[in-house]
Amino acid sequence: MKKWLNVLEQNKRLQAIVIAVYIVVTFISLYLAQKSVVAFLLLLSSLLLLHFTTFSHRVKWVIGIVVLSVLLPLAASQGEAYQSYMEVATLVGIYIAMALGLNIVVGLAGLLDLGFVAFFAIGAYTYGIFATTQANNFMPFGQYPLSGESFWVFLIIGCIVAAIFGILLGIPVLRVKGDYLAIVTLGFGEIIRIIFNNLDKPINITNGAMGLASVQPPKLFGLEFMYPSQFYYVVLVILLLTIFVVRRLEYSKIGRAWKAVRENEIAAQAMGIPLVRTKLMAFAVGASFSGMMGVVFAAKQTFVDPTSFTLLESITILVMVILGGMGSVPGVILGAALVTILNLQVLTELTNWLNQLSLSGVVSIPDALSPAKMQRFIFGVILILFALYRPQGLLPAKNPRFDEKELKSGATNMVDGKEGAKDVYFNG
Amino acid sequence: MSILTVKQLTKQFGGLTANSNINMDVQKGSITAVIGPNGAGKTTLFNMVTGVYQPTSGDILLNGESIVGLKPHQVAQKGISRTFQNIRLFGAMTVLENVMVGMHTHLRSGLFHTMFSTPFMRKEEKEAKQEAYRLLQYVGLESLYNEEAKSLPYGAQRKLEIARALATKPKVLLLDEPAAGMNPKETAELTKLIYHMREQLQLTIILIEHDMKLVMEISEHIIVLDHGEKIAEGTPDDIRNNEKVIEAYLGKGATTAS
Ligand SMILES: Nc1ncnc2c1ncn2[C@@H]1O[C@H](COP(=O)(O)OP(=O)(O)OP(=O)(O)O)[C@@H](O)[C@H]1O
Ligand SMILES: [Mg+2]
Numbered sequence: 001m002k003k004w005l006n007v008l009e010q011n012k013r014l015q016a017i018v019i020a021v022y023i024v025v026t027f028i029s030l031y032l033a034q035k036s037v038v039a040f041l042l043l044l045s046s047l048l049l050l051h052f053t054t055f056s057h058r059v060k061w062v063i064g065i066v067v068l069s070v071l072l073p074l075a076a077s078q079g080e081a082y083q084s085y086m087e088v089a090t091l092v093g094i095y096i097a098m099a100l101g102l103n104i105v106v107g108l109a110g111l112l113d114l115g116f117v118a119f120f121a122i123g124a125y126t127y128g129i130f131a132t133t134q135a136n137n138f139m140p141f142g143q144y145p146l147s148g149e150s151f152w153v154f155l156i157i158g159c160i161v162a163a164i165f166g167i168l169l170g171i172p173v174l175r176v177k178g179d180y181l182a183i184v185t186l187g188f189g190e191i192i193r194i195i196f197n198n199l200d201k202p203i204n205i206t207n208g209a210m211g212l213a214s215v216q217p218p219k220l221f222g223l224e225f226m227y228p229s230q231f232y233y234v235v236l237v238i239l240l241l242t243i244f245v246v247r248r249l250e251y252s253k254i255g256r257a258w259k260a261v262r263e264n265e266i267a268a269q270a271m272g273i274p275l276v277r278t279k280l281m282a283f284a285v286g287a288s289f290s291g292m293m294g295v296v297f298a299a300k301q302t303f304v305d306p307t308s309f310t311l312l313e314s315i316t317i318l319v320m321v322i323l324g325g326m327g328s329v330p331g332v333i334l335g336a337a338l339v340t341i342l343n344l345q346v347l348t349e350l351t352n353w354l355n356q357l358s359l360s361g362v363v364s365i366p367d368a369l370s371p372a373k374m375q376r377f378i379f380g381v382i383l384i385l386f387a388l389y390r391p392q393g394l395l396p397a398k399n400p401r402f403d404e405k406e407l408k409s410g411a412t413n414m415v416d417g418k419e420g421a422k423d424v425y426f427n428g
Numbered sequence: 429m430s431i432l433t434v435k436q437l438t439k440q441f442g443g444l445t446a447n448s449n450i451n452m453d454v455q456k457g458s459i460t461a462v463i464g465p466n467g468a469g470k471t472t473l474f475n476m477v478t479g480v481y482q483p484t485s486g487d488i489l490l491n492g493e494s495i496v497g498l499k500p501h502q503v504a505q506k507g508i509s510r511t512f513q514n515i516r517l518f519g520a521m522t523v524l525e526n527v528m529v530g531m532h533t534h535l536r537s538g539l540f541h542t543m544f545s546t547p548f549m550r551k552e553e554k555e556a557k558q559e560a561y562r563l564l565q566y567v568g569l570e571s572l573y574n575e576e577a578k579s580l581p582y583g584a585q586r587k588l589e590i591a592r593a594l595a596t597k598p599k600v601l602l603l604d605e606p607a608a609g610m611n612p613k614e615t616a617e618l619t620k621l622i623y624h625m626r627e628q629l630q631l632t633i634i635l636i637e638h639d640m641k642l643v644m645e646i647s648e649h650i651i652v653l654d655h656g657e658k659i660a661e662g663t664p665d666d667i668r669n670n671e672k673v674i675e676a677y678l679g680k681g682a683t684t685a686s
Binding site: 002107245248249252253254256257259260263264266267269270272273275345399400401402405406408413 | 455478480500501503504505509510513516517518520521522524525529530532533535537539542543545549553554557560561573574576592593595596648664
């Protein structure tokens with residue numbers, strides 16, 4: 001087995017053949033066996049396989065985008081389950097973007113945030129309020145709901161509003177550290193939810209516990225977005241953008257500053273890194289992705305109410321980050337995908353299957369033990385197992401590796417261009 | 429010409445006076461040592477100079493300009509850098525990345541350049557990597573550049589702290605017990621390194637050190653603290669023969685040692 005893997009690692013052509021065969025086979029199985037969730041998941045897993053190939057980044061991106069934007073929807077589109085597959089895929093995308101946002105805060109900057117879903121809620125309500133008649137209650141001007149065309153602008157507004165709230169939260173919160181920070185952010189998350197739950201009086205802004213119904217669907221060139229298969233593409237584009245931004249930041253001066261602050265605050269400051277600004281930036285950037293996906297979520301559900309933004313949601317996103325690997329972008333993507341699919345597909349399918357079995361009298365399982373209800377229990381077990389056996393997560397974060405050739409090539413000035421220092425090294 | 433002046437500096441932690449009315453004048457381009465028994469207040473002095481602690485009273489001047497009240501990162505930007513007694517590396521980052529973090533304030537690429545990966549940004553990053561590598565060569569750690577900082581042996585970690593501090597392009601470098609935990613060979617290398625840094629990089633160096641051989645060999649000026657007070661200062665010879673210092677710190681054997 002090991003030998004085979006070695007051969008595979010050396011040989012790019014072989015890798016190409018393997019992955020092509022895999023994609024074709026899973027594509028055909030899903031195409032033919034529409035009801036097979038397994039086929040759907042196997043096709044999705046081709047991306048994981050792709051991650052492990054040694055192709056260049058560009059090739060990986062191209063293949064990945066082709067699979068996600070063409071093959072997956074095409075293979076799934078042949079039966080009744082199409083929309084439910086796309087629904088799952090859309091939600092997976094939304095959660096991945098959020099987990100990537102949280103990963104900046106927790107994984108890179110090392111700030112434990114237990115109220116992260118608040119920014120998602122802020123994005124959702126930002127669009128929800130103005131894309132329903134709700135805004136008529138308090139806005140002195142304008143006609144509401146705004147048309148579905150405004151959705152695209154709201155993606156940006158939601159992003160900015162969430163970032164601003166990220167900074168507002170950050171300013172008081174950054175005075176505390178570690179466990180205290182976790183508690184304060186947890187409080188923030190709950191406060192935001194409770195405010196949305198109660199802001200129906202004195203002025204009715206959020207419509208309280210009743211929520212906001214019939215949110216305008218997005219419109220583009222007269223086309224209304226109603227189905228998960230359409231939202232899928234919106235989410236895909238935002239997600240790709242998110243991954244792009246996160247990657248760029250991670251390997252930049254800002255990303256290094258975040259990691260330095262995580263590793264040692266005092267030393268980071270001594271290196272000239274402004275602590276507060278760096279942390280606020282992490283909060284703002286992390287929150288902005290969530291805010292954007294909040295807008296999409298509101299439009300997709302066409303209904304927003306406070307129950308979607310509970311502490312359990314924040315914890316779920318954190319589980320995704322921890323499971324995948326804190327600070328690791330591929331890891332977090334995998335973690336978010338696994339947790340979401342486990343939640344939406346595996347557990348529900350398992351429950352359905354067991355129900356059928358009990359209906360036909362093969363076995364009888366008490367309702368309380370149905371897998372869908374054991375979600376939290378299963379999360380708990382997973383977390384404990386990971387803490388014990390794989391604390392780094394599924395795909396642990398990797399440091400950038402540098403090539404010695406690249407480092408050696410420039411032979412110009414040494415430290416601030418001061419002369420005479422060039423040739424003196426300290427090895428002997 | 430003095431580059432760093434400390435005037436009547438006092439620091440109290442509750443009832444404890446860790447530094448009491450310290451006066452100090454550091455000449456540009458000199459190597460100054462701060463010595464004294466454990467708990468004398470040496471690190472506290474460094475922490476005040478670098479903005480980690482705010483003084484209870486007194487003033488600190490860098491080139492005649494007060495730096496009291498500045499945040500640590502602002503002090504760093506003014507040109508004072510340091511290493512730590514209890515090593516504070518960015519453990520999970522690579523050796524090269526650690527040094528690159530030190531360049532933070534000298535890198536100009538903001539969000540825009542980063543997002544669009546502009547040629548300016550790529551050139552800057554490339555040069556930063558190369559500069560970081562040269563700094564590693566300078567302290568003799570270049571072969572370990574891709575290792576995680578926390579995996580390095582103790583002596584190498586101390587050297588890495590120096591390389592990282594140099595990356596900020598300081599005018600004044602504060603070394604807090606740089607030889608602690610080093611073997612004699614490493615200490616000898618360190619001695620050479622400190623000399624060279626002063627000569628080649630025109631640095632002013634202040635170091636805290638318990639290794640008297642190193643201190644006496646390397647420093648031009650020595651300041652002795654005891655119980656938060658300055659009990660003596662002068663050349664190595666002055667200090668070696670100072671009764672108070674012998675009693676408080678060096679012990680009887682020191683006059684013959686070195
Ligand atoms: N943050 C603090 N809070 C309270 N007391 C402190 C603090 N920092 C230092 N001290 C106290 O101040 C005194 C001086 O400590 P300092 O660390 O400056 O000593 P030092 O000369 O560096 O000693 P060593 O040689 O052991 O490093 C000690 O009594 C120490 O306990
Ligand atoms: Mg000390």
